[in-house]
Amino acid sequence: MTYSEENYLKIIYHLSVVSKADISTNAIAHEMQTKASSVTDMLKKLAEKELVSYQKYQGVSLTQKGFFAAKMIVRKHRLWEVFLVEKLNFTWDEVHEIAEELEHIQSDKLINKLDEFLDFPSKDPHGDPIPDRNGNLPKVEKQLLSELAINKTGICVGVKDSSTSFLQYLDKQKIALGTQIKVIEKESFDNSLTIEINGNKLLITNKIAGNLFVKTI
Amino acid sequence: MTYSEENYLKIIYHLSVVSKADISTNAIAHEMQTKASSVTDMLKKLAEKELVSYQKYQGVSLTQKGFFAAKMIVRKHRLWEVFLVEKLNFTWDEVHEIAEELEHIQSDKLINKLDEFLDFPSKDPHGDPIPDRNGNLPKVEKQLLSELAINKTGICVGVKDSSTSFLQYLDKQKIALGTQIKVIEKESFDNSLTIEINGNKLLITNKIAGNLFVKTI
DNA sequence: ATTAATTTTTAGACAAAACTAAAAATATAT
DNA sequence: ATATATTTTTAGTTTTGTCTAAAAATTAAT
Ligand SMILES: [Mn+2]
Ligand SMILES: [Mn+2]
Ligand SMILES: [Mn+2]
Ligand SMILES: [Mn+2]
Numbered sequence: 001m002t003y004s005e006e007n008y009l010k011i012i013y014h015l016s017v018v019s020k021a022d023i024s025t026n027a028i029a030h031e032m033q034t035k036a037s038s039v040t041d042m043l044k045k046l047a048e049k050e051l052v053s054y055q056k057y058q059g060v061s062l063t064q065k066g067f068f069a070a071k072m073i074v075r076k077h078r079l080w081e082v083f084l085v086e087k088l089n090f091t092w093d094e095v096h097e098i099a100e101e102l103e104h105i106q107s108d109k110l111i112n113k114l115d116e117f118l119d120f121p122s123k124d125p126h127g128d129p130i131p132d133r134n135g136n137l138p139k140v141e142k143q144l145l146s147e148l149a150i151n152k153t154g155i156c157v158g159v160k161d162s163s164t165s166f167l168q169y170l171d172k173q174k175i176a177l178g179t180q181i182k183v184i185e186k187e188s189f190d191n192s193l194t195i196e197i198n199g200n201k202l203l204i205t206n207k208i209a210g211n212l213f214v215k216t217i
Numbered sequence: 218m219t220y221s222e223e224n225y226l227k228i229i230y231h232l233s234v235v236s237k238a239d240i241s242t243n244a245i246a247h248e249m250q251t252k253a254s255s256v257t258d259m260l261k262k263l264a265e266k267e268l269v270s271y272q273k274y275q276g277v278s279l280t281q282k283g284f285f286a287a288k289m290i291v292r293k294h295r296l297w298e299v300f301l302v303e304k305l306n307f308t309w310d311e312v313h314e315i316a317e318e319l320e321h322i323q324s325d326k327l328i329n330k331l332d333e334f335l336d337f338p339s340k341d342p343h344g345d346p347i348p349d350r351n352g353n354l355p356k357v358e359k360q361l362l363s364e365l366a367i368n369k370t371g372i373c374v375g376v377k378d379s380s381t382s383f384l385q386y387l388d389k390q391k392i393a394l395g396t397q398i399k400v401i402e403k404e405s406f407d408n409s410l411t412i413e414i415n416g417n418k419l420l421i422t423n424k425i426a427g428n429l430f431v432k433t434i
Numbered sequence: 435a436t437t438a439a440t441t442t443t444t445a446g447a448c449a450a451a452a453c454t455a456a457a458a459a460t461a462t463a464t
Numbered sequence: 465a466t467a468t469a470t471t472t473t474t475a476g477t478t479t480t481g482t483c484t485a486a487a488a489a490t491t492a493a494t
Contacts, residue, residue: 002450002451004450004451004452024471024472025471025472025473026470026471026472034451034452034453035452035453035454036471036472036473037452037453037454037455037472037473037474038451038452038453039472040472040473040474041450041451041452041473042451045450045451056459056472056473057458057459057460057471057472057473084327087334088327088330088331088334089330090326090330094326097324098322098323098324098327101322101323101324102322105315105318105319106315106318107314107315107318109307109311110301110305110315113305113306113307114305117304117305219480219481221480221481221482241441241442242441242442242443243440243441243442251481251482251483252482252483252484253441253442253443254442254443254444254482254483254484254485255481255482255483256442257442257443257444258443258480258481258482259481262480262481273442273443273489274441274442274443274488274489274490
């Protein structure tokens with residue numbers, strides 16, 4: 001598989017995790033930051049290789065084969081992210097771009113030895129689950145902070161958006177994986193929340209709360 | 218720079234280390250396992266980018282810029298090889314292929330952090346010197362075992378050929394970096410040698426001796 | 435000094451992956 | 465139900481890196 005095919009496959013996978021229905025050409029084009037016509041070309045190729053099932057105008061879904069291949073790419077991406085943070089002391093906002101390259105390194109032996117070297121981690125630095133060598137994903141129970149009721153407390157377990165800017169915002173506000181967050185107040189006009197972290201109150205927008213995953217305790 | 222450009226540059230570098238004179242199109246084609254016409258195309262592109270100086274029919278040499286770029290690729294290749302052997306417990310015959318891919322990962326920060334993580338190694342698992350971040354190469358003093366005089370003893374410090382088959386031959390004969398080798402006899406008819414390792418005598422061909430680097434003590 | 439052999443370059447073609455512009459299909463709105 | 469808007473596909477280019485076949489330059493041999 002080429003780098004490009006792998007990138008498409010991974011994006012179709014990520015879109016599938018959320019959407020349930022078949023994935024549209026435009027949705028893929030948007031994620032790939034490319035043109036719809038380029039996507040159509042690639043979908044034909046992936047269908048030819050039986051990695052996706054595709055019918056003109058009807059969108060695509062991953063085949064069993066494509067689903068497994070996609071999970072192996074995600075596995076590589078997330079294991080490399082763990083390596084970069086745990087062993088090389090990168091911060092969580094620096095690793096995504098580098099992992100985008102490293103995820104394409106071929107050797108299965110390499111990734112399995114890396115997994116062992118890292119002590120078989122179950123989550124990456126952003127709280128996302130790491131598929132094991134057979135493609136099994138640990139089930140992570142979580143909900144968006146924006147959906148947490150008033151007076152409930154959650155532990156931060158992941159981020160939906162892992163862009164540098166969002167992660168750096170969280171750093172600035174001293175929010176990290178494991179941080180306890182209590183919802184104090186919700187402003188119905190703009191859906192902003194007042195939360196409490198380590199005894200300090202903080203106002204956050206709905207956009208922020210909609211990108212933070214928490215687990216209730 | 219593309220992967221392909223980097224591969225060409227690295228090969229021109231390796232050929233330059235041995236040959237002194239300008240590098241021929243055919244020599245590059247042979248190393249790249251490609252056609253001379255493809256090499257010509259690429260040389261034009263590298264010349265355009267001022268990475269090599271090239272004149273039709275006269276071969277190429279690296280510019281200062283190309284020389285530095287090549288050394289950075291070699292640096293990455295060798296550091297990744299050290300990582301694979303030291304941290305992931307690969308054997309020295311397994312790492313070259315994987316490093317061929319890893320050497321193209323872009324981030325400077327990554328490679329410098331990797332260097333630090335590995336404790337700034339000066340040699341890779343095959344005894345080859347690792348350029349530092351400024352491109353300085355530790356000078357390794359060494360000679361071929363085939364050039365060692367009778368009754369002299371040398372310590373194995375490197376291999377000229379780092380193919381899997383040669384490295385596995387050395388494993389089988391219990392020859393590793395650091396092994397002491399004494400030349401007992403040279404057969405003038407076929408240039409084969411009788412050597413002594415850990416008290417055991419061993420007959421090796423001239424081809425073997427011509428691919429093993431030793432340092433006299 | 436010619437001729438022959440070898441090396442290198444050019445010319446033209448091809449596959450992969452992208453693009454633009456236009457056509458076709460589907461979805462939405464009146 | 466028809467018109468409009470949106471999405472998706474096709475058709476035709478472009479760029480990168482490769483190839484084959486043929487021409488040109490260089491080197492070696494008589
Ligand atoms: Mn990532
Ligand atoms: Mn991640
Ligand atoms: Mn190597
Ligand atoms: Mn090496």
